[in-house]
Amino acid sequence: MARLPFARSQVTQVFGPRDFPQDPFHKGIDFGSGVSVGLAVPVASAGIVIGSGQSAAINFWKEVDHGGGWTTRYHMLGSSAGPGIGDRVSEGQTIGFIGPKFGVSTGVHLHFEVHNKNQSRPGYGSAVDPLTNINNIPSPGVPSPEEEISMIRIQSPGRGSALIGPGFFRPLRNAEEIEQSTPVILRHVNGNDRQFDIWRALAVGG
Numbered sequence: 001m002a003r004l005p006f007a008r009s010q011v012t013q014v015f016g017p018r019d020f021p022q023d024p025f026h027k028g029i030d031f032g033s034g035v036s037v038g039l040a041v042p043v044a045s046a047g048i049v050i051g052s053g054q055s056a057a058i059n060f061w062k063e064v065d066h067g068g069g070w071t072t073r074y075h076m077l078g079s080s081a082g083p084g085i086g087d088r089v090s091e092g093q094t095i096g097f098i099g100p101k102f103g104v105s106t107g108v109h110l111h112f113e114v115h116n117k118n119q120s121r122p123g124y125g126s127a128v129d130p131l132t133n134i135n136n137i138p139s140p141g142v143p144s145p146e147e148e149i150s151m152i153r154i155q156s157p158g159r160g161s162a163l164i165g166p167g168f169f170r171p172l173r174n175a176e177e178i179e180q181s182t183p184v185i186l187r188h189v190n191g192n193d194r195q196f197d198i199w200r201a202l203a204v205g206g
């Protein structure tokens with residue numbers, strides 16, 4: 001399940017039209033309450049970094065692809081520190097750090113956007129309201145950092161592949177999911193179907 005980088009109560013500017021000639025269509029939300037320069041920004045969901053840069057309007061920025069046409073963007077970062085283009089990120093991983101008040105902005109904040117490439121509206125393009133769409137963003141089959149501690153991947157001829165950890169069992173449904181799991185596992189086990197079933201029972205108590 002995807003999550004907002006910060007709490008809803010920290011939002012100081014919502015999505016939508018606003019009285020601000022430089023940028024009348026606010027394509028994201030601003031988290032400007034309870035944030036400070038250098039604060040780590042957690043990524044909304046697992047994915048791959050597909051964009052990173054700097055501009056005179058939004059300072060340093062990054063974009064993460066979550067699959068299914070969904071991406072999230074993080075503007076007003078203080079530098080390019082953190083994951084770069086092509087890096088896989090897990091939900092909650094630090095994507096960057098909040099930068100100082102920049103350009104025409106009224107204060108230190110994170111500007112956060114959610115895009116769905118299958119949607120387009122005048123003034124907003126593919127940007128949609130993060131507050132009402134955050135739960136629509138897919139969570140690709142990469143465990144969260146808390147789950148990564150003791151993950152093992154088991155594979156057997158009749159059962160396929162799965163990630164197993166304490167109280168955790170997740171089948172890996174295709175080659176992409178298997179490949180995505182590689183960076184987060186302690187080790188890979190090739191077993192037979194009986195071993196697979198025993199491991200599954202040990203993991204989930206059934």
Ligand SMILES: [Zn+2]
Nearest residue numbers: 028029030111
């Ligand atoms: Zn903004």
